[in-house]
Amino acid sequence: MFSHIFSYRLKTILRDREMVFWAMVFPLLMATLFKIAFANITAAGTILPVPMAVITDAAYHNDQALQETLLRVSRSDQPLLELHPVSREEAEALLFDDEVAGYLEAGRPLRLHVASSGIKQSILRTFLDQYSQYQSTAETIMRRNPEGLDEFISQLERQISYTTPRPLGRNQPDQVLVFYFALLAMACFYGCYYGLLEAKEIQANLSYRAARVNMSPVHKLKAFLASSAASLTIHFSAQVFLLMYLRFILKVDFADQFLFVLVACFTGCVLSLALGALIGSGLKVSENLKDGIATAIGLGGSFLAGLMYPGMKQIVSVHFPVVKWINPVGILADSYYALFFYEGSSRYLLNLTLLLAFTLIFITAVYLLIRKRHYDSI
Amino acid sequence: MTVYKLFLRITRNNIPSLLLFLGVFVGVSLLMSTSSADRDQMDFSQTKIDIALFSQESTPLVEGLLGELGKTARFQEREDKEEQLLDALFFEEIHGILRIPAGFTEAFLAGQTADIYITDGINQGRNTYLEMALNRYLGLVAVYRNLLPGEDLHTILALVENDLARQTEVKIATEEENPSDFLQSRYYFNFLAYSLFAILILGIGASLLVMNERKIRWRTACAPVRQRRLSLKIFGMNFSYALFCWAVLSLASLLPNRELAGSPHLILFLVNSFILSFWAASISFLIAHLVKSRNGLSAIVNVIAMGTSFLAGVFVPQELLGPGILKAASFTPTYWYVLANDRISRSALGSLKDLGPLLTNERLYLPLVLQLGFGFAFLALALAVGKRKQLAQS
Numbered sequence: 001m002f003s004h005i006f007s008y009r010l011k012t013i014l015r016d017r018e019m020v021f022w023a024m025v026f027p028l029l030m031a032t033l034f035k036i037a038f039a040n041i042t043a044a045g046t047i048l049p050v051p052m053a054v055i056t057d058a059a060y061h062n063d064q065a066l067q068e069t070l071l072r073v074s075r076s077d078q079p080l081l082e083l084h085p086v087s088r089e090e091a092e093a094l095l096f097d098d099e100v101a102g103y104l105e106a107g108r109p110l111r112l113h114v115a116s117s118g119i120k121q122s123i124l125r126t127f128l129d130q131y132s133q134y135q136s137t138a139e140t141i142m143r144r145n146p147e148g149l150d151e152f153i154s155q156l157e158r159q160i161s162y163t164t165p166r167p168l169g170r171n172q173p174d175q176v177l178v179f180y181f182a183l184l185a186m187a188c189f190y191g192c193y194y195g196l197l198e199a200k201e202i203q204a205n206l207s208y209r210a211a212r213v214n215m216s217p218v219h220k221l222k223a224f225l226a227s228s229a230a231s232l233t234i235h236f237s238a239q240v241f242l243l244m245y246l247r248f249i250l251k252v253d254f255a256d257q258f259l260f261v262l263v264a265c266f267t268g269c270v271l272s273l274a275l276g277a278l279i280g281s282g283l284k285v286s287e288n289l290k291d292g293i294a295t296a297i298g299l300g301g302s303f304l305a306g307l308m309y310p311g312m313k314q315i316v317s318v319h320f321p322v323v324k325w326i327n328p329v330g331i332l333a334d335s336y337y338a339l340f341f342y343e344g345s346s347r348y349l350l351n352l353t354l355l356l357a358f359t360l361i362f363i364t365a366v367y368l369l370i371r372k373r374h375y376d377s378i
Numbered sequence: 379m380t381v382y383k384l385f386l387r388i389t390r391n392n393i394p395s396l397l398l399f400l401g402v403f404v405g406v407s408l409l410m411s412t413s414s415a416d417r418d419q420m421d422f423s424q425t426k427i428d429i430a431l432f433s434q435e436s437t438p439l440v441e442g443l444l445g446e447l448g449k450t451a452r453f454q455e456r457e458d459k460e461e462q463l464l465d466a467l468f469f470e471e472i473h474g475i476l477r478i479p480a481g482f483t484e485a486f487l488a489g490q491t492a493d494i495y496i497t498d499g500i501n502q503g504r505n506t507y508l509e510m511a512l513n514r515y516l517g518l519v520a521v522y523r524n525l526l527p528g529e530d531l532h533t534i535l536a537l538v539e540n541d542l543a544r545q546t547e548v549k550i551a552t553e554e555e556n557p558s559d560f561l562q563s564r565y566y567f568n569f570l571a572y573s574l575f576a577i578l579i580l581g582i583g584a585s586l587l588v589m590n591e592r593k594i595r596w597r598t599a600c601a602p603v604r605q606r607r608l609s610l611k612i613f614g615m616n617f618s619y620a621l622f623c624w625a626v627l628s629l630a631s632l633l634p635n636r637e638l639a640g641s642p643h644l645i646l647f648l649v650n651s652f653i654l655s656f657w658a659a660s661i662s663f664l665i666a667h668l669v670k671s672r673n674g675l676s677a678i679v680n681v682i683a684m685g686t687s688f689l690a691g692v693f694v695p696q697e698l699l700g701p702g703i704l705k706a707a708s709f710t711p712t713y714w715y716v717l718a719n720d721r722i723s724r725s726a727l728g729s730l731k732d733l734g735p736l737l738t739n740e741r742l743y744l745p746l747v748l749q750l751g752f753g754f755a756f757l758a759l760a761l762a763v764g765k766r767k768q769l770a771q772s
Contacts, residue, residue, distance in 0.1 A: 022677030030688075036703060114550055120697060129544070148524075159513075160517060168463060288672075337468070
């Protein structure tokens with residue numbers, strides 16, 4: 001009987017092509033989009049050279065050092081600046097038309113005019129601050145030891161670093177992975193909708209099909225498990241396909257822990273299904289609202305896990321530490337990240353245990369809710 | 379009127395879920411705009427980063443260095459246990475670790491290789507400024523010691539401090555208004571492109587799925603009303619729902635930033651987001667005609683609302699996206715919405731009188747007009763699809 005219900009349920013779900021298609025396609029599309037968008041962010045120097053205008057007034061013409069420096073940094077192999085030497089009016093027009101990130105006015109101090117704050121403007125400011133500071137050093141050396149100026153310039157060009165990186169953990173942390181792992185977790189929690197469906201299809205007051213199933217001489221729990229197993233099969237297969245796509249096509253680094261990733265993914269699928277079933281069987285509200293709650297949990301949870309803004313992980317951890325232990329989407333995303341980041345597996349196992357604990361609680365609650373429910377003859 | 383009553387009945391049934399979505403999206407938008415975690419990359423008022431410091435020395439050189447680094451970092455005292463530090467890095471409670479080993483000052487002053495150890499956190503970019511400041515400070519000390527051999531360390535450190543106090547004067551076009559206020563509002567209104575769009579697809583989708591049910595369609599089709607008129611009526615009602623959501627989300631924009639209330643910038647942000655609610659309603663109307671069941675709706679929200687938001691610079695700033703992506707994004711209305719918001723936030727607006735010249739400026743009205751164009755195009759498409767569906771059924 002189990003295999004009979006299982007196979008028929010499988011066919012029923014696969015007939016809802018729209019749900020299966022979108023559930024599979026949306027994470028694939030999103031992951032591809034991430035890859036395209038982040039390829040540029042991680043590539044070095046995408047934002048460089050920064051376009052900057054400089055007003056060619058008397059102060060600029062008199063400042064030989066500034067002219068040479070600006071020319072050097074705009075004509076190197078990897079130029080920092082795209083320099084536009086222009087008049088004040090032209091500089092203002094360029095800034096207004098967004099053609100440059102800012103324009104420079106020579107003098108003491110240097111004046112940088114920008115239209116707003118931003119990354120490019122910050123780069124300009126850092127560079128000009130550094131220039132002013134080195135200029136101050138050069139002046140001191142000129143006063144106290146004029147012969148040392150050449151040595152100062154050559155020392156500047158040597159760019160000595162006084163820091164040594166000391167990595168901690170298995171891999172160098174990577175912010176882009178936060179997006180991918182949150183997406184994976186979100187896709188996994190799409191299983192809530194399958195859970196909702198399963199709850200609907202086992203309670204005779206919610207659907208005609210459930211009424212038919214309840215009439216059959218089969219234990220309700222058995223019918224529910226067989227039917228849920230079919231949902232789980234389809235949902236987990238879609239997740240494995242997504243993982244394969246990420247690993248082999250988009251080359252997302254899972255730190256050679258693919259088997260553990262699969263285990264976490266499977267646990268997440270069971271948990272999301274159980275959560276959906278709990279919402280479906282526990283709440284006496286409209287189907288619309290149940291759908292809404294599932295959507296809110298998926299979207300809200302993945303937002304808190306850093307899907308739309310990776311800095312959210314920090315905000316949650318610092319300001320709402322409880323949330324990081326009760327947001328199942330975040331826990332699942334963190335378990336993927338733990339595999340990548342931690343040398344040992346204790347953090348991963350802790351997260352997995354939490355997921356399993358949630359699953360157990362939800363399944364028990366669902367069982368208690370749907371067992372021995374009888375329907376009057378009307 | 380009959381159609382309107384039907385719409386109201388459907389909406390009334392959907393009120394709890396719509397309120398739930400509104401609540402979630404208002405919360406998410408507020409959290410997104412008030413969080414300042416990544417502002418240090420975006421803003422001139424650089425937010426300090428949190429660094430776990432383990433210094434095994436307390437010499438004048440190290441103290442001077444830490445004083446300089448204190449301008450960009452907030453040092454935290456933590457237990458030197460690897461697991462706890464990993465946890466702090468993992469949850470981004472700290473952005474990096476700085477270790478100054480014993481004997482550093484002696485080795486540095488003797489001209490030997492002396493290194494400070496840096497461990498990067500999840501966002502490596504944040505430590506770049508810190509690393510630059512560290513190398514600049516020590517580099518200057520080394521230069522002075524080399525070129526002014528007669529000076530003692532205290533004099534050299536004072537010279538370095540004097541050099542590093544020099545800064546470029548930055549003039550921001552909107553400086554009379556505090557630009558950071560509008561930066562925060564820009565984040566909020568940019569995020570609206572996702573939240574409002576998502577809530578409209580979900581809400582309009584849910585109500586239209588009912589309206590498109592075969593029996594209800596048959597009933598409305600036999601009424602003596604032209605199909606186009608009926609479709610426009612339904613769109614009008616959906617648009618009124620869109621306006622309600624827009625009003626709630628716009629009002630919420632004042633919560634994190636009350637100063638915005640009296641500012642002319644608010645009017646422009648509202649105009650832009652009003653146009654957003656029009657095209658988002660049009661696209662949602664089209665999607666609702668194409669979707670057959672409610673099951674696919676939330677996945678479509680993710681693809682359409684979240685996908686376009688990523689592409690067009692709602693979550694990741696436009697200046698970080700490559701020119702190719704921006705070119706592709708310019709075929710979506712979201713791109714023009716974000717662009718208009720960016721331009722509004724950086725406009726110099728002293729009073730309401732300045733609004734006129736700005737609204738007639740091509741740089742601002744072009745993105746607004748293009749969004750309207752997208753809105754009408756999608757509306758026309760939705761009406762055509764609705765008509766085709768009607769013909770197919772009859």
